[in-house]
Amino acid sequence: MLKTDLIKSDCPILKREAKNHPLVYLDNAATSQKPRQVIEAIADYYANHNANVHRGLHTLSEEATEMYEDARRVVAGFIGATDLSEVIFTTGTTESLNRVAFTWALFNLQEGDSILLTDIEHHSNLIPWQIVAKQTGAKLEYIEIGSDDTGNIILEKFKDKLSSLSGKVKLVCFSQASNVLGTILPVKEISKAAHAVGALVCIDGAQAVPHIPVNVQSLDCDFYAFSGHKMLGPTGIGVLWARKNLLESMEPFIYGGGMIDVVTLNDSTWAVLPEKLEAGTPHIAGAIGLSRAVKYLRNLDMKNIREHEVIMNTYALNKLSTIEGLKILGPADAQERTGLIAFSVDGIHSHDLAAVLDTVGVAVRSGHHCCMPLHKKLNISSSTRASFYIYNNTDDIDRLVEGIQKAIKILGKNKLKNLEY
Numbered sequence: 459m460l461k462t463d464l465i466k467s468d469c470p471i472l473k474r475e476a477k478n479h480p481l482v483y484l485d486n487a488a489t490s491q492k493p494r495q496v497i498e499a500i501a502d503y504y505a506n507h508n509a510n511v512h513r514g515l516h517t518l519s520e521e522a523t524e525m526y527e528d529a530r531r532v533v534a535g536f537i538g539a540t541d542l543s544e545v546i547f548t549t550g551t552t553e554s555l556n557r558v559a560f561t562w563a564l565f566n567l568q569e570g571d572s573i574l575l576t577d578i579e580h581h582s583n584l585i586p587w588q589i590v591a592k593q594t595g596a597k598l599e600y601i602e603i604g605s606d607d608t609g610n611i612i613l614e615k616f617k618d619k620l621s622s623l624s625g626k627v628k629l630v631c632f633s634q635a636s637n638v639l640g641t642i643l644p645v646k647e648i649s650k651a652a653h654a655v656g657a658l659v660c661i662d663g664a665q666a667v668p669h670i671p672v673n674v675q676s677l678d679c680d681f682y683a684f685s686g687h688k689m690l691g692p693t694g695i696g697v698l699w700a701r702k703n704l705l706e707s708m709e710p711f712i713y714g715g716g717m718i719d720v721v722t723l724n725d726s727t728w729a730v731l732p733e734k735l736e737a738g739t740p741h742i743a744g745a746i747g748l749s750r751a752v753k754y755l756r757n758l759d760m761k762n763i764r765e766h767e768v769i770m771n772t773y774a775l776n777k778l779s780t781i782e783g784l785k786i787l788g789p790a791d792a793q794e795r796t797g798l799i800a801f802s803v804d805g806i807h808s809h810d811l812a813a814v815l816d817t818v819g820v821a822v823r824s825g826h827h828c829c830m831p832l833h834k835k836l837n838i839s840s841s842t843r844a845s846f847y848i849y850n851n852t853d854d855i856d857r858l859v860e861g862i863q864k865a866i867k868i869l870g871k872n873k874l875k876n877l878e879y
């Protein structure tokens with residue numbers, strides 16, 4: 459069991475009020491809050507060790523380099539990467555996926571090839587593939603995921619589609635956990651099926667790494683992308699993990715200082731990994747903050763974090779399902795989903811609902827959550843999403859439910875019927 463009160467007291471922002479109510483922060487799928495340990499690690503770097511990495515022979519540069527490379531070791535250990543040069547620091551999931559698209563896929567796909575996605579992907583794991591398809595002539599194929607599909611159903615759909623595309627599909631890309639439905643996909647089994655037909659597997663782990671134990675070796679994927687800011691770390695830092703032979707075959711994404719071996723006026727050669735793929739001054743403080751965040755999560759133990767979220771899901775699913783007119787998106791089983799619940803309420807626009815919740819200090823997200831095609835398929839323009847993390851408890855869910863009931867009283871379908879945005 460997580461001691462949510464202690465974790466809450468570690469996060470300074472969770473002591474504040476919003477609209478004269480104690481803040482209940484349920485927008486963790488967008489970004490998590492930061493414990494003082496992470497904030498202090500970043501401040502300590504700037505106050506005591508700040509220097510550029512890899513290039514200096516002076517004390518501060520040596521310290522900064524050691525801290526930056528130690529962060530790579532900590533992150534590698536957290537996701538089960540066995541080779542440090544397979545961990546590339548990026549600005550986040552979006553950049554990591556763009557790197558796979560524009561420095562692997564663009565060079566390896568051609569007309570006649572297919573990229574297999576699902577129809578529930580975040581725009582960050584959709585748009586880069588649309589551009590790659592346009593530029594290479596490769597075709598986009600989709601697995602259709604129903605709003606209450608379980609992992610088993612999804613696996614069967616993947617297997618069927620992969621065998622129908624055998625010989626054509628070169629890359630399979632999907633999020634390990636959906637940021638709207640919460641559905642957790644069976645990566646290991648899908649990877650096995652994809653490899654059997656010669657396809658590589660690229661995973662968007664933005665909503666998985668903060669919430670469930672992830673080991674890239676046992677998932678048997680080829681590329682894995684995630685962001686630091688959704689897992690207690692700072693913004694602007696994320697990771698692309700990939701198999702070394704793939705990273706070695708990939709062109710740099712950005713060219714310049716720090717990534718070269720020899721430069722002449724007419725040509726250049728590249729440094730070895732990981733420097734080859736980290737041009738320019740990296741986000742040193744970001745990597746150090748992410749490393750401290752990982753240590754914080756590791757101390758709690760990812761298994762306990764997952765257990766806590768299943769408890770929260772179970773409680774929230776029960777409570778929310780008693781509200782008339784509220785429709786929960788995603789699987790009914792708390793075990794099948796990560797710690798978020800998106801829903802729609804009859805006759806109330808998600809932005810109105812979120813605005814009423816804000817008046818009682820409850821922060822949720824409303825809109826399409828960067829998943830327009832999924833909302834179109836569900837026949838709704840938007841949804842409201844409450845997403846939990848390690849500091850949330852059942853009192854927070856009670857405050858959410860009270861807020862929704864208040865919104866229904868104020869805005870209920872008989873009162874404001876046709877409010878459109």
Ligand SMILES: Cc1ncc(COP(=O)(O)O)c(C=O)c1O
Pocket residue numbers: 487488549550551552553580582583633635636637662664665685
């Ligand atoms: C499933 C998923 N993929 C990708 C992203 C993009 O992450 P970032 O904005 O940190 O690059 C998000 C962010 O919400 C997400 O939920």
